[in-house]
Amino acid sequence: MPPDRLEFSRPLALGRVGPEGRTEVLEASGPERAALARRFGIPAVDSLRATLRLVPEEDGAVMVHGRLEAAVVQDCVVTLEPVPQQVAEDIAFRLLPEGREPAEGPDEPDEIETEGGIAELGEAVAEQLALALDPYPRAPGAELPAEATDEAAGAFAALAPLRGKV
Template structure:
């Protein structure tokens, strides 16, 4: 869950998205990147930029299509050594006017509720970055320990033995 005041906050009133749409370019400062890295539990975020295209929809929602580009450093899941990675994500979401019910269709875009018809574009980008992070970063050549070949070895061997007695 995001903090009350997001680390990378770029509020925008939905009413400022005119009928012709709007372009937004967001760049995170060093302090914002550092705070986001702490929030996501990674070693660092060296750069974070997003280009967004906002389009009004007939029902009052705003469609956001964007591309984020970030340079991050995560800890290797095997050695804990730093792993530098680039995260490039294309995404689309809908910003809903205040009081609008979230849709639940499997093919629907992700929807984000607004408070007082103000959306935080920085938080939208931060959430997309979190989704784009490698959940298992590894340095080149790092190998996970060999798994048990079957249930006669490893942590489940005792359970397998009990099951055979029945």
């Protein structure tokens, strides 16, 4: 997404990190949180704050470690009632110098490309929040009806005789 269209834009020139590293604290404003809630399809992002420690690496990349804290409201998957939730996650990602392609490995932190030597820290934090959201939020005491779980089991049970015949 172009920087002028990002809901939570916090650009940082990699050259400003310096050899000793840098700490950045990002906090989303009310309009930014409302825009992120719309993007994520949830009722609200009540707060969003990230504290990031940026450390340069010898290859020109910048390693980022930090803490993401947010208060969000999601819809219960059973009752559709609003479910307030707290997000508190340690996050880590690597900002790549311009022109370097991300390497993908299961044990490596996410690698984020930069453009013109500018890292978009706000977007990186927004993506981390999206990954941290509960995919199946439930209101206290909300349970799936027994028939819903039986029907799902029945659908798969009907396929069991086909196993191994392909």
